[in-house]
Amino acid sequence: MRKLIESLVSRYFSNPTLDRMNDFALVMGGDNLVVSTDSFVVKPYKFPGGDIGKLAVCGSVNDVACSGAEVLYITLAFIIEEGFNIAELENICKSIKEASEEAGVIIITGDTKVVENGAADGIYINTTGIGIKNTDVNIGGEFVKPGDKIIINGNIGDHAAAILSCREGLCFTTPTVSDCAPLNNMVKQLMGGCKQVRCMRDPTRGGVATALNEIARQSQVGIRIFEQALPIDQSVVGACELFGMDPLYMANEGKLLIFVAGDEADKAVEILRANKYGADAAIIGEVIEGRPGVVMKTSIGSSRIVDELTGEILPRIC
């Protein structure tokens, strides 16, 4: 999928902004405007810890926040299948309101299209986040250097585990709820205390493994992570073992991978831990010289390659 999208985008839409391959764009000409767009098609649209509305706000807010910008506005567009329950739509709007209020962003424009029954699966939402960034802040996948430390603000895989637990026919229960949350306020605190944040990325689809591989490629560096340092909830570990999945590939919606200069790492962790969305923040790895890619030091002292996700995660047979 990544290769397909990259080849189509570079063939037809190549320009200096897109070619940087970040999840946000610094708009050319207005050198402090940051924009990011995302579409949300999650199934089921309601899950423990959130719904498609909250997800749509947090997704775009977090992508813009990853540039170091202050997030100010979002746009909101619905595609709704004919016959979709009106009360459910209202609930989704309520969560959009709550999430955008918490994030402190204003919904400035929107659109609604209704398509005939069967032409869509319930409801899809597109949002675009817009923010303003100081021109001297340079944060992105291309700015990572050997010696940087990698921090995550809490447990990985919670969102995917929560979605799995309520997907049709998957009969397991878990106390895990989605980590879906707007992280822009936490980022603001971090940026206030740390001057050498190189890159932030939310490890959504494809998980931590895929996001780290993307960054390694963008900055042409090696990345080493430590299995023992990875914060993972035991119930997520259990669910993963049962279905033959790896938490490193599972989606998160309230997590950031943060790359900071080595000497600022401890301070960054301290700041993150003071925020409710960063209470379990931990240093999970470091940037090294070498071939672009990700290697994990396992808990028994061996090493293995951590590749990116290809295709979709399919549960195994046995």
Add this chain to the structure above:
Amino acid sequence: MPMNSDRFAPPQEAIEKLKRMIDIRVKKDISIMEVCGTHTMAIFRHGIRDMIPSKIKLISGPGCPVCVTENPVIDKAIWLSQQSDIIIASFGDMLRVPGSSSSLYFEKANGAKVQVVYSPLLALELALKNPDKKVVFVAVGFETTIPAIAVAIKSAKQRNIKNFYVLCAHKTVPKALQALAQMDNKVDGFLLPGHVSSIIGANAYRFLAKDYKIPGVIAGFEPLDLMNAIYKIVDMIDGSRIEILNEYKRVVSDNGNTKAQEVIAEVFAPCDASWRGLGVIPGSGLMLQDNYARFDIEDNIRIEIGESREPVGCLCGQILCGTKTPPDCKFFGTQCVPENPIGPCMVSSEGTCAAYYKYSRFERNEE
């Protein structure tokens, strides 16, 4: 009484100790075959290959259900998915396996009704929800999944569900091990499956030691389980004591899960089966017993597939017998990659090629 301090040692220390013991006891080159795909994956994930001396060669066996399924079965499933009155229910692994000219994944993208299920009982629910369609469950797998499918079929009979069928392609593990033990490239020791053994029990493998003089260890999937099993195999070879050891007693008993065995025997009877790489192995498959035969889709519909084709040059067959490794294959990592697999071993998360690709594809270039 002195305490056994090893029992309380952290895994790290225990693993270091096993590593040293293995180093001391390996006196010659030995090949250990891990039969089960989950073991293959666990060995790579935990970096076990890093921890053992180069004298020990770990080879992967035929323990990935998707991988040993031959193209005719996949072609039949694809043909069925193209029929407008049929819904295919399948475990996720099967979808991307390339048949002669398509895959279930491709058919699904083109509008075929192919539903991933996590349990055969859900396929039964699918049948109840779609009374105007035939729901066909692609019954691929070993003893681990067979009991659940037997229960689903029994339940369909009891509830008189008339639109539920299976495409029957099960395989059983001991007969395949016997075939491997008879081959020239005899392995020196077997790392025996954990999940399958929980059903069939440790006694099912005794013949390997008795008749073929090959030691085996049933093991779990944690790093300590794997290192301990390798040590036990090395220890048996060095001491010339050939046995089948059960080192996964927390899950596996001598006789296995007799209830599961009973339900399998009630619904299925042994038959010959064709394995990718190993060919036809007598008695290694399962067909429905006469009183359940009406659930076999092939008893109800004439499936019209042409002659199945295997990709020319693909080494999956030899890789499944342990005679070749993925880097030996000219397609590996070039034309055959997880996004675009040529052979089934690149598809399944349990497949040997997928494991090599994911965890060690750079090794070859760096040597």
